[in-house]
Amino acid sequence: MKTKAEDRFEWAVEACRARKFRFTVALTEVLRCLSAERLPINWSDLAKRPAVARLCDPTTVFRIISRLESMGIVRRVGLHSRHTHYVLSAPGDCADYLICKACGDIRDLPVDCPLSGVEAGIEAKTGYRTLFHELEVYGICPECQNPPAATGGTKARSSKSAARKRAAAAEPGRCLSCNPIALSEIK
Numbered sequence: 001m002k003t004k005a006e007d008r009f010e011w012a013v014e015a016c017r018a019r020k021f022r023f024t025v026a027l028t029e030v031l032r033c034l035s036a037e038r039l040p041i042n043w044s045d046l047a048k049r050p051a052v053a054r055l056c057d058p059t060t061v062f063r064i065i066s067r068l069e070s071m072g073i074v075r076r077v078g079l080h081s082r083h084t085h086y087v088l089s090a091p092g093d094c095a096d097y098l099i100c101k102a103c104g105d106i107r108d109l110p111v112d113c114p115l116s117g118v119e120a121g122i123e124a125k126t127g128y129r130t131l132f133h134e135l136e137v138y139g140i141c142p143e144c145q146n147p148p149a150a151t152g153g154t155k156a157r158s159s160k161s162a163a164r165k166r167a168a169a170a171e172p173g174r175c176l177s178c179n180p181i182a183l184s185e186i187k
Contacts, residue, residue, distance in 0.1 A: 008090045009035035015073045026056040030064050031088075039097065039106045040077040040085030077134055079106070095134040100141035109137060 012031045016023065029052050034041070046052060047061035056064075065086055068074040077085045077095065085106075087095060094116070096109035119131045 005036040008088055008093070011090045012073055012088055015071070016068075019071045019073075021067070021071065026052070026060055027064055029055055030061060030068075034074065034086070034088045035090075037087075038108050040079060040087050042083040042085050044083070046086075079136065089132070091130070093132075095132065096137075097135070098137050098139065100144055101138050102140050102144035105141050105143075107141075109135065 009032055012035055013028075016027070016031070021027070030046065033046060033049055033052055043062050043065045044058060046065070047056075047058035052061060065074060069076065069086065073089055074086045075089045077087055077097075079085050079097075079099065087093075094113040096111075096113055096115075098107045098109050099105070113135075115133050115135060119133065122128060123131060
């Protein structure tokens with residue numbers, strides 16, 4: 001089940017309150033960005049989001065994420081990359097991703113969750129509750145399959161990152177997690 005960003009944000013705020021997490025403007029903005037972000041994000045990319053960067057430094061973002069993780073509000077996603085990625089642990093959220101082996105691009109799996117029935121069966125047979133899963137499907141994205149003739153090879157991860165940075169610089173108030181960039185803007 002895919003929940004709305006507002007529902008995810010409300011859940012995160014209530015979870016923080018229940019655990020007596022002290023609210024700050026930076027925490028609120030980190031929760032807002034994580035709630036809007038459907039895909040796993042590493043803490044340093046989150047710290048670079050304009051809405052977060054104007055409120056706190058990267059060290060503060062790392063501390064907030066670490067604390068949220070220790071409280072179970074955020075969880076690490078086990079992607080096979082150098083960087084640790086995080087997602088909000090909102091109940092009912094499905095963590096199914098399509099990942100490019102060439103460039104590392106992460107996308108939501110564009111189908112209904114294939115494991116929702118399996119989770120219900122596991123709950124019924126074992127008595128476990130509050131189950132969640134992470135499904136990672138790996139392949140080569142269309143852009144890497146058909147790279148521009150000028151590059152002659154697989155697109156670099158840095159080209160996407162650079163495009164995102166250029167777009168953020170062009171629109172300083174734009175939070176990339178709340179207002180994601182279309183693929184056409186990246187090219």
